[in-house]
Amino acid sequence: xxxxxxxxxxxxxxxxxxxxxxxxxxxxxxxxxxxxxxxxxxxxxxxxxxxxxxxxxxxxxxxxxxxxxxxxxxxxxxxxxxxxxxxxxxxxxxxxxxxxxxxxxxxxxxxxxxxxxxxxxxxxxxxxxxxxxxxxxxxxxxxxxxxxxxxxxxxxxxxxxxxxxxxxxxxxxxxxxxxxxxxxxxxxx
Amino acid sequence: xxxxxxxxxxxxxxxxxxxxxxxxxxxxxxxxxxxxxxxxxxxxxxxxxxxxxxxxxxxxxxxxxxxxxxxxxxxxxxxxxxxxxxxxxxxxxxxxxxxxxxxxxxxxxxxxxxxxxxxxxxxxxxxxxxxxxxxxxxxxxxxxxxxxxxxxxxxxxxxxxxxxxxxxxxxxxxxxxxxxxxxxxxxxxxxxxxxxxxxxxxxxxxxxxxxxxxxxxxxxxxxxxxxxxxxxxxxxxxxxxxxx
Numbered sequence: 006x007x008x009x010x011x012x013x014x015x016x017x018x019x020x021x022x023x024x025x026x027x028x029x030x031x032x033x034x035x036x037x038x039x040x041x042x043x044x045x046x047x048x049x050x051x052x053x054x055x056x057x058x059x060x061x062x063x064x065x066x067x068x069x070x071x072x073x074x075x076x077x078x079x080x081x082x083x084x085x086x087x088x089x090x091x092x093x094x095x096x097x098x099x100x101x102x103x104x105x106x107x108x109x110x111x112x113x114x115x116x117x118x119x120x121x122x123x124x125x126x127x128x129x130x131x132x133x134x135x136x137x138x139x140x141x142x143x144x145x146x147x148x149x150x151x152x153x154x155x156x157x158x159x160x161x162x163x164x165x166x167x168x169x170x171x172x173x174x175x176x177x178x179x180x181x182x183x184x185x186x187x188x189x190x191x192x193x194x
Numbered sequence: 195x196x197x198x199x200x201x202x203x204x205x206x207x208x209x210x211x212x213x214x215x216x217x218x219x220x221x222x223x224x225x226x227x228x229x230x231x232x233x234x235x236x237x238x239x240x241x242x243x244x245x246x247x248x249x250x251x252x253x254x255x256x257x258x259x260x261x262x263x264x265x266x267x268x269x270x271x272x273x274x275x276x277x278x279x280x281x282x283x284x285x286x287x288x289x290x291x292x293x294x295x296x297x298x299x300x301x302x303x304x305x306x307x308x309x310x311x312x313x314x315x316x317x318x319x320x321x322x323x324x325x326x327x328x329x330x331x332x333x334x335x336x337x338x339x340x341x342x343x344x345x346x347x348x349x350x351x352x353x354x355x356x357x358x359x360x361x362x363x364x365x366x367x368x369x370x371x372x373x374x375x376x377x378x379x380x381x382x383x384x385x386x387x388x389x390x391x392x393x394x395x396x397x398x399x400x401x402x403x404x405x406x407x408x409x410x411x412x413x414x415x416x417x418x419x420x421x422x423x424x425x426x427x428x429x430x431x432x433x434x435x436x437x438x
Contacts, residue, residue, distance in 0.1 A: 109329065110291045132289040135331050139285075178286040184250075185287040188243050188279045189345065190271045190303030 008107055008115035015103045022095050028084055031091045038098045047105040051098075058097055062090035129182070137175060144170050195262045196220045196384060197242060197353060202256035204237060204246055211237045213408040215256070219386065219401070221352065224379045226395035226416065227388045229405030230430050235388045236282070238405070239357050241265065242386070244273035261352055275304055278346030280356040284338035288330045293322060293341055296330055300349045316348035320374060336367025343374060353384040360391065372398070396420055396434035404429065 025031050042048050066086035073082025104112070109131050116124050148166050149155075155163055197219040204212040211234045219225050229235050240246040244265040247254035258265040261276040281287050290296035297313045306312060317323040320340040325333065330341055339359055346354060356375070360368040372394050379385050379398070389395055395402060395416060402419040404412035406429050412419050420426070426433050 113291060128291065129289050131291070132331070136285055178283075181281060181283065181286045182289060184240070184245055185279075185281055186289070186299075187249055187270050188245060188274050189300035189349070190274050191299070192269075192271055192303070 008111040009118070011103060011107060012115040015099060018099055019096055022092055022099075025092070026088065028088045028091070031088050031095070035091045035095045035098075038095050038102070042098060042102055045102065045106060047102065051101065054101060055094070055097070058094065062094060065090050065093070133175075133179070136178065137171070140171055140174050140178075141167070144174075195259075196223070197261075197386070198257075198259040199241075200257045200259075202238075202241060202258060203254075204241060205253045207252065211252075211408050212241070215408075215410055217403060217410055217413050219353075219384060221384050222379070222382050223401055224375075224385045224399050225387070226392075226399035226402045227386060227405065228390065228392065228395070228402065228431050233405045234408040235405055236357055239279060239355050239386075239388060242353075242355055243277040243279045244268065244270045245279075271303065274300075274351070275349065276351055277353040277355060278349060278351040280339075280342050280346055280354070280359050282358045282361055284335065284342045284362075285331075287342050287345075288338060291329055292327050293317060293330055293333075293344075294326045296341060297345050297348045300345055304349055306349070312348050312350075316344040319347055319377075320344045334367075336363045336370065339363060339367070339371060340374070343371070347378070351383075353386065354378060355386045355388075357388045358390065359387075360389070390432065392420065392426075392432045392434040393436075396436050404431070 022031075022034060025034065042051060066083065069086030069089065070078060070082040073079045073085060107115070113124065113128050113131065116127055119127075144167050153163070153166055157163055197217075199215055199217050202212055202215040203210075215238065227235055227238070237246065240250060241254075241258055242260065242265075244258075244260075246252065247266060248270045254266070260273055263273055263276060265273055288296055290299060294313050294317075297316050298309050301309045301312055313326075314323060317326055320343055322333075322337060322340055322344060325337070330338060333341065339362075343356075343359070354375075360371050363371065368391070375385055375387065376398055387395070387399070399416045401414065402412070402416045403410055404419060404425065411429075412422060412425060420434055420436075423433050
């Protein structure tokens, strides 16, 4: 399928989902998206991807249940919380499906209607993702080898030795990438 | 015309890097640049393709002429047509989503015609044409470095500067890159290679520059420079096997 058409369908689908307020219809759409994902056989990494979002959804349901009518449990709040959570999940799953079935090159082609600078910016962002991931793995392993304990309750102490070199390396690398682009005639316009 | 550097000094806002550098490289020469880590080799490479003083902040004095162009008076994009620079780490140079696009990037920027043909020739030269539609980040480190070289070759610059292109590569890939450089030099390209492998330089470089503390401490024919074993030892530069 044409990547631009895929992107258009995603936008239409997401917009429609935002207007649905009924739990019954929301559930049907949610199940339809799940069915689509299973049909496309792209569900292997789904749970890993969605785990942090499920935690957010639980919070949304709890907050809505106890704040819909202030500080008391309410069924309306519970149902409203579930509807919002399903909407969020449906939107994210649709994006997940779109990204999974669209190779990066096609993904960028779908943005080709954007001005050159923005399309290039998006391309660089995609390019940086695997690089940053590689750097994170390298830094985490290096710090583990030096005895960093990831099970301490002090998150600052755990992540500080990872974030500082990561920022330094990413900034240095981005600067080098900009120089490499410039030395190949890129003028930024 | 080649490269002419006269009284070049450069300092970053917090430290002096290059001090009164003078040398000349003729067209078609193969020159090796060696020196201990942090002596200013990469900064010198940036000066030779105009990134310094045009894009990198600092105090610049002296004159650098590349194929007759004064780097101070011309934009990086003008100088880049004459000088191709291959950086040390290929990961942070490659940004396109296919090998073809990566090589075509410079060609598009410079407004070349027959882009497809030039991309094909450049990729064939480094033996990567069969991967033309692949995503570059899936390549091995050696192949990525070859892709960076192809990207520079495609725009056909007279001078090619390579900043330790084999520092992350195994023996086989290093040999491979060296073979490519030899071929390019035979075709008349001027090569300036920043390299720690003095064995390769001993064999192929016609001239060598030795840097230390931001200055050129020795400049001359390769055999003459490499015979100064005391100097090389003092600077921690490997003495090639042919001398030992």
